[in-house]
Amino acid sequence: MSPGNDVGRRMAAAAGAVLAALTGDQREAVLLPFDGATRTGWSYLPGPRPGVVLLELTAQARKAAHRLLATALSRPAFAQAVTIMALEEVLDIDEDGQLGRYSDDYRVAVFGRPGADVWAWRFEGHHLSVTATITGPDVVVAPVFLGANPSRVATADGLVTAPLAPEEDLARRLIAEMGAGSRVQAIIAPTAPADILTRTAVDVPGELNPRGVSGAHLDPKARELLGRLVRLYLDRLAPGLADGLDLGGAAEVSFAWAGGLRAGDGHYYRIQAPRLLIEYDNTQRGANHAHTVLRRPGEDFGAAVLPMHLAAET
16 A cells, blocks of 8 residues: 555545534635646745635634644644744734734635545645645645744743754754865855745746755765755655655755855755755844745646546546
């Protein structure tokens, strides 16, 4: 039995539990056509979006929505996600309530019918967007966006919370571990971009240039850290969903960095490999506002498996 089969069944059951806990009007809002631009029109920014908002749901329905999200993510990534949602209340305090942030201002949308041969769902709001596409035995969870504002909350005596600290700290260890020649290749710009470069694009290119340094050009310790950083992002997915994702050898995995090297400097990095693009950016709010995304070039939203699946049915 493939992991996708098992995860797909769990997703269908969890989505069914969401639908069962909704009123008729809410069910109408959450059920959307599979075909059309809405399914791929994702965003990590504040603003209107399709689906039903958690704010208006019963406790039972909200719990069902969280359990649906948990079918796509590993336990650590789910913990990151719910912490990111909770940080909306901290951000609201920081902004004196001027923009009306809420930790339940997240929406669930289902595209098609849960359990059908082809369907999808998305859990999304400010700084969190997870889309799952199910086509028969195949489950593709991408894009996966996790952001945090503030990215770190601390007291004078130490850190209180930083849901995306592993993604920053491990990358800093990697760039520090590199030899001088590798670091020169890795640093593609002295200033980091204001955000991830791909933003909310439906499709992302197979390659962003410059690529930075190849894993094959790193010494063993740095190469091991790069592998751990890639695995950190892949481990966001529920167990089994990254199985079979062949990233090629070290020569096909690259790492690029932009911005400062000191803690507190605005910085950006990206990792590219066959079938994988990872971006991280922390420049806003004095480098205390992080954006991270895992993309599957040519495969996001099930783009690669959908044509094959539909062709097999004809």
